[in-house]
Amino acid sequence: MTELEIDADSTAVLITDPQIDFLKPESVVWDKVGETVEENAVVDKIRRLRDAAREGDVPVFYSPHEYEDAEYDSWEHLNTIDQIMFDTRMFDIAGDGADFVPELEPDDNTFVLSPHKQLSGFWSNDAQIQLRQRGIDTIVLAGMSANLCVESHLRDAVENGFEVLTVTDATAAAGEEALQAALTNYGFIAHETAETDDVVERLAAAE
Amino acid sequence: MTELEIDADSTAVLITDPQIDFLKPESVVWDKVGETVEENAVVDKIRRLRDAAREGDVPVFYSPHEYEDAEYDSWEHLNTIDQIMFDTRMFDIAGDGADFVPELEPDDNTFVLSPHKQLSGFWSNDAQIQLRQRGIDTIVLAGMSANLCVESHLRDAVENGFEVLTVTDATAAAGEEALQAALTNYGFIAHETAETDDVVERLAAAE
Amino acid sequence: MTELEIDADSTAVLITDPQIDFLKPESVVWDKVGETVEENAVVDKIRRLRDAAREGDVPVFYSPHEYEDAEYDSWEHLNTIDQIMFDTRMFDIAGDGADFVPELEPDDNTFVLSPHKQLSGFWSNDAQIQLRQRGIDTIVLAGMSANLCVESHLRDAVENGFEVLTVTDATAAAGEEALQAALTNYGFIAHETAETDDVVERLAAAE
Amino acid sequence: MTELEIDADSTAVLITDPQIDFLKPESVVWDKVGETVEENAVVDKIRRLRDAAREGDVPVFYSPHEYEDAEYDSWEHLNTIDQIMFDTRMFDIAGDGADFVPELEPDDNTFVLSPHKQLSGFWSNDAQIQLRQRGIDTIVLAGMSANLCVESHLRDAVENGFEVLTVTDATAAAGEEALQAALTNYGFIAHETAETDDVVERLAAAE
Numbered sequence: 001m002t003e004l005e006i007d008a009d010s011t012a013v014l015i016t017d018p019q020i021d022f023l024k025p026e027s028v029v030w031d032k033v034g035e036t037v038e039e040n041a042v043v044d045k046i047r048r049l050r051d052a053a054r055e056g057d058v059p060v061f062y063s064p065h066e067y068e069d070a071e072y073d074s075w076e077h078l079n080t081i082d083q084i085m086f087d088t089r090m091f092d093i094a095g096d097g098a099d100f101v102p103e104l105e106p107d108d109n110t111f112v113l114s115p116h117k118q119l120s121g122f123w124s125n126d127a128q129i130q131l132r133q134r135g136i137d138t139i140v141l142a143g144m145s146a147n148l149c150v151e152s153h154l155r156d157a158v159e160n161g162f163e164v165l166t167v168t169d170a171t172a173a174a175g176e177e178a179l180q181a182a183l184t185n186y187g188f189i190a191h192e193t194a195e196t197d198d199v200v201e202r203l204a205a206a207e
Numbered sequence: 208m209t210e211l212e213i214d215a216d217s218t219a220v221l222i223t224d225p226q227i228d229f230l231k232p233e234s235v236v237w238d239k240v241g242e243t244v245e246e247n248a249v250v251d252k253i254r255r256l257r258d259a260a261r262e263g264d265v266p267v268f269y270s271p272h273e274y275e276d277a278e279y280d281s282w283e284h285l286n287t288i289d290q291i292m293f294d295t296r297m298f299d300i301a302g303d304g305a306d307f308v309p310e311l312e313p314d315d316n317t318f319v320l321s322p323h324k325q326l327s328g329f330w331s332n333d334a335q336i337q338l339r340q341r342g343i344d345t346i347v348l349a350g351m352s353a354n355l356c357v358e359s360h361l362r363d364a365v366e367n368g369f370e371v372l373t374v375t376d377a378t379a380a381a382g383e384e385a386l387q388a389a390l391t392n393y394g395f396i397a398h399e400t401a402e403t404d405d406v407v408e409r410l411a412a413a414e
Numbered sequence: 415m416t417e418l419e420i421d422a423d424s425t426a427v428l429i430t431d432p433q434i435d436f437l438k439p440e441s442v443v444w445d446k447v448g449e450t451v452e453e454n455a456v457v458d459k460i461r462r463l464r465d466a467a468r469e470g471d472v473p474v475f476y477s478p479h480e481y482e483d484a485e486y487d488s489w490e491h492l493n494t495i496d497q498i499m500f501d502t503r504m505f506d507i508a509g510d511g512a513d514f515v516p517e518l519e520p521d522d523n524t525f526v527l528s529p530h531k532q533l534s535g536f537w538s539n540d541a542q543i544q545l546r547q548r549g550i551d552t553i554v555l556a557g558m559s560a561n562l563c564v565e566s567h568l569r570d571a572v573e574n575g576f577e578v579l580t581v582t583d584a585t586a587a588a589g590e591e592a593l594q595a596a597l598t599n600y601g602f603i604a605h606e607t608a609e610t611d612d613v614v615e616r617l618a619a620a621e
Numbered sequence: 622m623t624e625l626e627i628d629a630d631s632t633a634v635l636i637t638d639p640q641i642d643f644l645k646p647e648s649v650v651w652d653k654v655g656e657t658v659e660e661n662a663v664v665d666k667i668r669r670l671r672d673a674a675r676e677g678d679v680p681v682f683y684s685p686h687e688y689e690d691a692e693y694d695s696w697e698h699l700n701t702i703d704q705i706m707f708d709t710r711m712f713d714i715a716g717d718g719a720d721f722v723p724e725l726e727p728d729d730n731t732f733v734l735s736p737h738k739q740l741s742g743f744w745s746n747d748a749q750i751q752l753r754q755r756g757i758d759t760i761v762l763a764g765m766s767a768n769l770c771v772e773s774h775l776r777d778a779v780e781n782g783f784e785v786l787t788v789t790d791a792t793a794a795a796g797e798e799a800l801q802a803a804l805t806n807y808g809f810i811a812h813e814t815a816e817t818d819d820v821v822e823r824l825a826a827a828e
Binding site for chain 1: 491492493494495532533534537538561562565566569570572573574575576577578588591592594595596598599601602603604605
């Protein structure tokens, strides 16, 4: 596994789903994700990645997950995870669950992509064009949840020719088995995997 | 050229860019598009298509075009039309240009897709998944502008296996030559082309 | 989890990478994948799925994986699994590794898609259009390897609105941990998971 | 309109459909395209672009168009141009129409992409990944036909963040009106348009 170069001109930090419904006890699925979110201190790790990115002049992109009434009412082809999200009205823009967690409110170094539907912004939001229009070819990836939205963004970034460093401890999942599945797959699909402490240092030192 | 079946269960009306900056005299590019917009009475034709769709229980999707400061400031690879839009701050969400025209305000039969960037929602918004999740395989396409966003949505819908009826007189463009280019290309790429009067009748009678 | 309807008019069997380099002892990575390929008797299970599909008049699509000298020599952004494949010249069309295994030679009920590059045909081959042009909206998915190409085809089919039944025992992977990662993720992302015995029966009875 | 920099490390020449069925009198649609193909001397212009690219160490990619019996027999959603191609069995790999024209046979500076289906390789072949894996961000685009495959490749390259120079006289179309439609649209969508004489000079001088 190579060590990617974190160049300020061509690298972005990409955070998936930094929202209440994954990261705060008021989440509608906290019984499923709460344990590994707290174990990994995900909010704090993403905050540190953001701060370091700002220090190194590396832009941060959020790829949020959102649904609304018209989708809950009319989607006809729900898979297992869709069904869970729709049953719990996860990421409902009418409530608070789709809000960004307060510690991670977008700032002037954050660009918020359109919401993705299902798991990957490369299929349903503007991730690709927003990154390419800024000359980004290297992505530092973290967020929620490890084996679903993070992993789908990883897979699709790779299919589109980006190099991806996945931060293995700034993420969590619906249980240890789901988290382990993600880590196993990152080991095959990412260009590099690293932990927050290491990545924070490299982001802050970017030029 | 076949005549497509307008089935209420599998057809949608898709309208691109039904916004002030294309359809109203306060548009920042009215000197370019105003003439053919008025000649074709585009706002009124789209309104008639919407009303007929509601009558036939056919859902309407809007694919809007939007930009914001962070894009005006940082996109590095502008083509000719991007450059025009960025110079005039067309579709700036900070102003009124990106607003829907009042006659075409979304109603409870309208689903608003995420904004597309550049010309096609199939690349940068959720057009594909929102249509497929509702069982749509046939699209009635109209809006602005004829040879740019309408035509790009047409081309990409076809690449993804949708059948497309393009409404040839519920659109306009930056001059007669641009409009003619679109009409020529629709003749090759659409499954059917038809005029508003005919389409309105078929939408209203959909079952 | 719902039980999908296997309708002969709108269902396809999709098999990823049914090739020597994953399924036969002469594979360049047999030391990695051989054990679970043999445990699961993957070749025999795929053969049974094919036979049943033919009986039920359900078409079969192959999405093969191939590389050639010009790629081995010039790709600049290899991730971990690319690096393994390039180091071993896996799926090299100049050798036998990219050939279909003899038991699974395409027949007159098999359509061979263009080769996919990296993990998903929905990004780099004609999977989407070949399926949609035939009215397919439901996919029965199996093949190699479980957590890489099968899972990427699953994720992307779902993003494009297909319903997917993943066959959990007609696949294998580079070790038990990789196989388990896939099974965990299928449980979230597929519309249905089922075993070969059950799927064979349903395919053969399709109408 | 800016003048793009032709850098040997990040530029590729992309040629669509350099095949018998568009460029030679034995084409099944020569009655439609022959006149503008000959007027523009398209084969000779593409040959000059190829030679200049080789001189400047700029790689050349071919995006061919192909169909086979299984497609002619089973595609259900043909648009107008599909219907023409299917009626004439254009680009049938069983005949000679899909062969490259002899003057443009791929050489060791040519990479042949998988065949595209319908009009754009960015949807149905490996254009995106083959270009990105080699660090390409700038495309010099030419080939056939002007308002169909060339224009669809142009539109999709732009949606994916490439900069595109379209060569306006190394292309042709099914009649003057179709050619004019393409030229009009290139003027909006390309980053630069230029003629062969100019582009040949810049390619040969690339570093």
